[in-house]
Amino acid sequence: MQFLLALIVAGPLLGAAAALLPAPPGLKGKSPQQAVLRHGVLVTGVILLAAIVLALGFDHDHPSRIQASTDLSWIPALDVRLHLGVDGISLPLIVLTALLTFLCALHSYFKRPEGPAPQAFVALILVLESGTLATFAVLDLLLFFLAFEMVLIPMYFLIARWGGKDRGPAAWKFILYTLLGSVVMLLGLLLVGLDSGTFDMVALASDNGRSLSASVQVTAALAIGIGLAVKTPMWPLHTWLPDAHTAAPTVGSVLLAGVLLKMGTYGFVRVLLPIVPDGARTFAPYLAAFAVVGVLYGSLACLALVREGAGGDLKRLIAYSSVGHMGFVLLGIASMTPTGVNGALFANIAHGLITGLLFFLVGALKDRTGSTDLDALAKETGAALYGRAPRFGGLLAFGAVASLGLPGLAGFWGEMLAMFGAFDPAAGLHRGAFLTFTALAAFGTLLTAAYLLLVVRRVCMGAVPEKAPEFADVQGYEFAAWTPLVLLTVLAGLWPAVLLGLTDPAVHKLLAGGAS
């Protein structure tokens, strides 16, 4: 098991190094480009397989226990240990990351990314995968920071080199915002580590902030919280996200929304809540308030974008909807109750699946029509995808209703549980304030439904024009890349216990300070 986890974290790095080398004889394929893209599929496939085996071998009866753990000394001077392990909180995220990266590699294999040589593209994707997987697998604060930073450079280059319009400024905005956030986070992590004498997340979590003074906790929670909030992103620190999403290539958008944003919320659950609980409690009402503003702001921005004549960009719209969805996740976390945190983790996964699917679909739409501008797509009556490409239109509608939280699909449970949690927040949090937040968030779900249905109305419906240009329906490879996401969305919606059974005991343990 340990080796499996180590392979999952280090494998992509080795794969990235290998991607830059010339293909060995016998594996040259049709062209170097094709060979390296195949290499990407192979490596991510192996990692996905390893992640699935890890999930199968995971002791589901004790999901709150850290399993498959490795603990080696790396830098004694800084007390940094190579401490890896998974529990019920990180396991779903690891599988999700491995899955999404594999699907992205598969997608790129058939649909070559437009831009410079694919060798670098594959290498960057693999480094990105390694960084995100490491974020979810490490149990040392400084390693967590290292993993957090590791994704910055690959994502920067993915946007800046393979992106669309305005990619340069968008890439800069992305990296500067997140770096500023993570450096501030580092200060908070150092404060915690130096004050308590260890950087080990397991030890710190079971200590549950008892060895940290109140002022240290508050300062650390603020610093760490800001860093994570930028990544999540929380309103008003979200402004990098729409630009980055709009400019990023399809694969970049999928990974950004599906995986990178989760690093922020995961950090809240793994670092902030258990390690500096008093600090977290101090800021929880503010976090909840910002989260709710994010929900409303995201939905209103989407409503503004979807209007006729607004010239809204579909990718940008989904990016803003991410701000709203992550608002629900943050609201659940801010409630500091098991219910809310479970909901947050569930919404995390659901958002990764659904938004990943939506970005794939919009990317495919852009490949076919050359534009993601809603007005250009919809013309007078609507883009009429139902008529021109029924399967494609159906999938898009599926993604939209899943995203708005239709019961029976994955989007429902997370947001509902998050609001349940906020309805009855943890002791010490002001009930009235949280009730207001819950009510506002509930209003946000209505707005979410409104704009997503409007999107469906404008993109999928409408009269098929006489001389509509050829619009290819879903291709074979697209089916292959999208079906797993659809199936998992349905599965998580119909059988939420699969996920909640994993996360619930672990969340209880974290919130109770290590006592399960």
Added chain:
Amino acid sequence: MTAQLAASAEYLPQAQSAVQSIDWLAVAPPTVTALVALGVLLADLFLPPARKALLGRLSVAGLALALLSLLPLLDGDREAFCLQGKAEVCSYTADRFTLVVQLLVLGGALLTALLSMTAIRDSKNPAGPGAAGAPAATRDPAATRDGAVTGDPATAGERSARGDAAAAAQPLPAGEFWFLLLCSAAGAALLPASRDLATLVVALEVASLPAFALVGLRRGEARSAEAALKFFLSSVTATAVTLLGVSFVYAATGSLFLTEIAEEVTHVDGQLQTLVETGVVLTLVGFAFKTAAAPFHFWVPDTYVGAPLPVAAYLSVVGKAVGFSGLILVTVLAFPSYGKDIWGPALAVLAALTMTVGNVAALRQGADRAFSAVRLLAWSSIGQAGYLLVPLAAAAYTDDGPRTIGSTLAYALMYAVVNLGAFAVAALLARTKPLARIADFRALYAARPVTALVFAFFLLCLAGLPPGIIGLFAKVTVFATAVDAGLGWLAVVMAANVVIALVYYLRWTALLFRSAEGAEGIEGAEGAEGVAGAGTGAAGAGAAAAGSGGGAGTGVAVGGSAGGVAVLPAPVPLKVAVGLTAVVGVVLSGAPQMVLRFADMGLFGG
């Protein structure tokens, strides 16, 4: 060198018995360097001009020998030139701090020497580097020997753009160059071992005086002379101020030995209190100047641009190390009791100012300006000096100051390796593009993939982002000292600076991977360069493979793509310098403990 040591011992109160037994092993590193310097000077007299290249090899061998002489000292602390009667008060101590700084200084000098071998050869033969960029057909050996630049319009244009400077410049005088470099290195190696103020100042001057001459060594070049003068005047003023400070301290405490001052200074007469405080501040000024801390930094950019590139590299690493070890010795060993009141806050403000000034100025360097690459490295080195000052300032506020400054050493070691590496790559490129603009680095990846990857690795180490893991963790230790000392505001200023620095480092990194603009016009030059790069590439890849599997130095498709023109490999010393720094950087990224352990141990023995 020994003469100077003897001179520094002259003031010792009691007359010593004529011969003091000296632990020659302890003083070997600076002594060997000084002796080799003299040897080179002598050899220069007898060698015919054609054989002058031998001097370079001699110097490199000498520096390697000096590095090896550190090995026997590892077993424990040694001392030399001690007071009679008080055996624990010594002028020269070889403890762990000394060894680390000597390793840094001599290693830095060795790498500088490797860079210089090529620089001196090229300066003798001005068309040499130009010809490297010229299409094969025009590389007529006769024309090369005459120094006439024909047939390569791009290079010729760049040369005329430089004005009369390069064309009129005479070759670097090999003998003087090597002598001065070794002299300066000997002073720099002596400095960390000095434990009294007189030796310290003498060592500082031995390290600096040859550096002025090195900067101005490009005879016939106006820029070089101006830079040397600027450097000289401001440095001499700083030294004068330091000496004034030292005299104040001596007047008040009656001792020049750091440990004795530390004791005496706590019970100075009330009347003399102001004198001591003034003395402390003035002493620090000189060292702050050498480290190029903010108000004393103005000489850096012009000096770096005017100096030969290897000398700029030398100043940016060894020159800084000299200033820092001096500052550390004076603050932590001599005036620990003044930490919280005087030098702690002063250094904290200096650190914040230095890093901000350096980074903001580096941010504003236009990519198309002549020498912008060197200018940017110069300004960024000021920014890095700011980070180096942080643990020093923090040492004032912690109980265990000597331990805290270990972070400065760890950071300095990292900085030395990657900065010299960056300079080595810049030197490699400056052979074909003498203007050394940042814009000249565009599309380096297409031409020389391995060099570009290595250079990107260096830049990211300096920025402190993965894959430059060692850079990241070195910054983390520095941050940790600030947080630990309660200097939260300084940590936040530094955090903002890290982000500012990322902008220009990453902008440069991104440029390496861009596609060439107007590929048509410069195709010929690019092609030749590509081939030249492939050679480096092969060496680098081999070295990287030998060193470590992971990281950015990983071997990459080499050769193959370079099209057609005659193979013109990069000079061996440059290849070795780039390869060496890259391997060390990658190995350190895998095992950061190798340097970071200095951040976590008591460095001063005895």
